[in-house]
Amino acid sequence: MNQSAWIRPEWxxxxxxxxxxxxxxxxxxxxxxxxxxxxGDRLHEFKREANATVDRGFDTMRRYTSGKGFSQYTGGTGNAAFDDWRRQELERIENERRKLDEARREFDEYVSELRRAKDQEEFSKFMRDRNARNGNDTNGTTGN
Structure with a gap:
């Protein structure tokens, strides 16, 4: 997500x-x-949870089909060597997808932490400026 979006989910x-x-x-x-x-700020979390829920559903379906995935619905080729190779490739692709999902989750957490750090920095600057301004106003009013 582009963090410099013009319209952010905030007032x-x-x-x-x-x-x-x-x-x-x-x-x-x-x-x-x-x-x-x-x-709006919860959309990414909602999407991640929805994807996780769907993934769990598909994992459950795979478990009930004895690890055959959807091959029982699409039918095998009749060639055991090809079917074994296909199954291995699908497992390899599934492992890669899991790695990508994990990397995406880590990146989302990293971006969230960066955003929180930036917000903290802005807030700290505001408080410093506010305290400096209030300190100057107090000194200026007591001198008159």
Whole structure:
């Protein structure tokens, strides 16, 4: 996901304007924008959980079909050597898919941690500026 997106799922003037405009033009658009503002940051987690649920379902189906996967539905070729090779290749591809899913999960966690660190840095800067400003105001008002 592009972290520099113009419209992020947060309350800011752009998203509020789009939400109001959506309600004015066609109320479901405004409602969709409101849902995006409220729940948009959870979309990646929702997608990951949905994919995991589907993967578990397919794993269960594979287990019940004695590890044959969908080959019992598509039928074998009748050539045992080819069928064995095909099964091995499908297992290899499945292992690669698992590795890719793990790498994607790790990357998502890394990006999330970067975002949190950036947010913490921005917040710390704000607090430093605020404290410096309040310290200057206090000194300026007591001197008069």
């Amino acid at each position: 800011n003037p752009a998203t509020i304007a789009l939400m109001v405009l959506g309600f004015v033009i066609f109320w479901p658009l405004g409602l969709a924008m409101l849902a995006y503002i409220l729940f």
